[in-house]
Amino acid sequence: MAFQPFGYHVLIQSRMPLVDAKLAIKRRKKGWFDPKNGARGWILGPFICFWWSGINSQGPMMLGILTGDSRSSQLKARAGSDLNGTIWVTFLTIMILPILISQADKWPQNIQQLVLVGLVFGLGVPLTLWMASKDKREAEPLVKFMRDVLTPERKASRKARQSVSISKKLKIDLSGDVLKGRMTANRLHDSLLDVGPHGFLILSAAPDVYIQTAFKNGGYVIEERKGGSMHFEALRADDGTASESIPHNIFTFDEVYQTLLAFATDAPTPDFLRWQRMYL
Secondary structure: OOOOOOOEEEEEEEOOOHHHHHHHHHHHOEOOOOOOOOOEEEEEOOEEEEEOOOOOOOOOEEEEEEEEOOOOEEEEEEEEOOHHHHHHHHHHHHHHHHHHHHOHHHHHHOHHHHHHHHHHHHHHHHHHHHHHHHOHHHHHHHHHHHHHHHOOHHHHHHHHHOOOOOOOOOEEEEOOEEOOOOOOHHHHHHHHHOOOOOOEEEEEEEOOEEEEEEEEOOEEEEEEEEOOOOEEEEEEOOOOOOOOOOOOOOEOHHHHHHHHHHHHOOOOOOOOEEEEEEOO
16 A cells, blocks of 8 residues: 555546536535534635544545636545644654754753654654555545536436435434435435445334444445344455455445445345344
């Protein structure tokens, strides 16, 4: 895995005019002070800054430039787990370290300061950068949100989902918040978009009949309960798609949505996964 403490590169091409792209993002994003997790942020000229948490400012973040004209638009960005914190630590290191080096002749006189400097810059800063690189995929829900808003195919797929029939008995629990109103395929899709780090979604037909998913390692895990103690974990089917970069129990957004939709419409389980019994 590449060392990328300042996040990974994101490029989204859109056939939406620049003005329409900005309006679409503003319509779909959450308010700054919305306590529920989800994509929120600001657009100032060509610059955008979006983050995920309404409480934790050190959460997933995306920084980028949105450009275009009357025919199309393009977003170039960096997405990572804690971009603002990583940038701030790097800035302080660049500013302070030269000052400390210039006073190196005084270090032997104060062993405690020497040990402290060694711990901060020899261990603390590298550890901070390593953690930022390791967790950079926590920003994946932000990237998915932007792709969903800016990709023109989204309108066609939303229109197609309107015709999908879903049982009225199903309920959605989104990270502890039970959603009210009729459940549709589009609402299920948009609810899944709001599942990020430390979030989950439970689609239930009864207290002991449900399917649930949670964000993990840049993807999603899936579990299903089929009544009583019949609890199962979804694993990637033995079709050669699992790898070091895609663990056997991690699925993409689209794969999870297909699985949830299959549960909601009583359709067969998708071929890309298999169920393994869990003994809790």
